[in-house]
Amino acid sequence: MAVECVIKNAAKTVGEGPHWDDITNTLFYVDIQANSIHRFNPETGVDDKIELDDTIGFVVPARKGGLIAGVGRSLVHVDWDTKKVTKLHEVEQGLQTRFNDGKCDPKGRVWAGTMGPVDPDVKKMPMIGSLYCLDLDGSLRTVVKDVGISNGLAWTEDAKTMYYIDSTPQKVYRYDFDIATGNISNQSVIVDHAGKPLEEFGFPDGMTIDTEGKLWVACFSASKVIRYDPNTGKQLQSVNIPSAARITSCCFGGKNLDELYVTCSAHEVTEEEFQKFPLSGSVFRVTGLGVKGFKAHIYDGEIRGGSKI
Ligand code: CA
Numbered sequence: 001m002a003v004e005c006v007i008k009n010a011a012k013t014v015g016e017g018p019h020w021d022d023i024t025n026t027l028f029y030v031d032i033q034a035n036s037i038h039r040f041n042p043e044t045g046v047d048d049k050i051e052l053d054d055t056i057g058f059v060v061p062a063r064k065g066g067l068i069a070g071v072g073r074s075l076v077h078v079d080w081d082t083k084k085v086t087k088l089h090e091v092e093q094g095l096q097t098r099f100n101d102g103k104c105d106p107k108g109r110v111w112a113g114t115m116g117p118v119d120p121d122v123k124k125m126p127m128i129g130s131l132y133c134l135d136l137d138g139s140l141r142t143v144v145k146d147v148g149i150s151n152g153l154a155w156t157e158d159a160k161t162m163y164y165i166d167s168t169p170q171k172v173y174r175y176d177f178d179i180a181t182g183n184i185s186n187q188s189v190i191v192d193h194a195g196k197p198l199e200e201f202g203f204p205d206g207m208t209i210d211t212e213g214k215l216w217v218a219c220f221s222a223s224k225v226i227r228y229d230p231n232t233g234k235q236l237q238s239v240n241i242p243s244a245a246r247i248t249s250c251c252f253g254g255k256n257l258d259e260l261y262v263t264c265s266a267h268e269v270t271e272e273e274f275q276k277f278p279l280s281g282s283v284f285r286v287t288g289l290g291v292k293g294f295k296a297h298i299y300d301g302e303i304r305g306g307s308k309i
Contacts, residue, residue: 009266011264011265014032030059035051057101060110065079096116097115097117107136107297122168125148131164136302155177155209157213163207218262220246259286
């Protein structure tokens with residue numbers, strides 16, 4: 001196994017939301033407080049970006065063209081080439097929240113959640129976020145309420161199970177998933193970092209799943225990605241990310257989907273912390289893990305909206 005830094009100090013703020021685009025063999029990721037969407041081509045080494053006018057929590061491609069992104073408290077459609085932004089839905093008016101992590105389910109719906117204003121003590125974040133689902137007809141509904149920091153979504157290959165992370169209570173949840181309706185039920189906790197040493201486990205943040213059905217969980221504040229067996233909750237493997245502590249998310253990429261791309265944050269990293277973790281904000285690639293991921297799902301629905309909830 002090898003860990004390499006592929007884009008040094010890529011994100012100036014929170015590097016997040018890696019999504020491997022298997023059609024173009026490029027990596028999308030966001031730099032949340034820099035209001036930027038990046039697209040990295042590992043073959044050429046070119047890291048393009050576009051800048052919007054508010055924070056960007058996540059980005060996923062849409063089958064009908066362009067991208068769906070969580071910008072501030074809105075879900076928007078973005079045309080990468082023209083930079084045209086069309087607002088689809090706005091949520092949580094009057095709240096100091098913003099969209100955070102988002103992913104597509106196997107049917108092509110977008111699932112994206114919000115989070116409140118950041119408290120330096122993540123465990124004290126107000127539980128005012130929600131998880132939303134953008135359905136194939138373009139409508140938006142609230143699925144989970146009272147969330148601290150909405151993060152880490154993944155679905156099993158048979159699409160019968162959804163995994164979800166709320167970083168504030170430091171838990172990875174499992175739900176029964178109904179692919180036909182997009183309904184979730186029977187929440188249970190499968191991994192719990194609460195009460196465990198922070199430097200060893202950190203806050204569970206972004207997450208992906210491999211073809212063996214095991215979860216790869218980015219551990220914010222712990223310099224690592226941990227592989228878990230979701231059925232037993234047992235830790236199977238831990239990958240240390242060098243010279244960076246605030247690990248935010250990961251996804252499988254590369255032409256064979258056997259490389260793990262890892263993002264991390266440089267946001268509010270102090271001068272002192274930078275001395276210790278000079279690769280904060282970088283994008284890393286882990287090779288030789290011996291496992292593969294699935295092609296990332298993309299939004300397969302209508303581009304329309306206009307609702308405020
Ligand atoms: Ca995150």
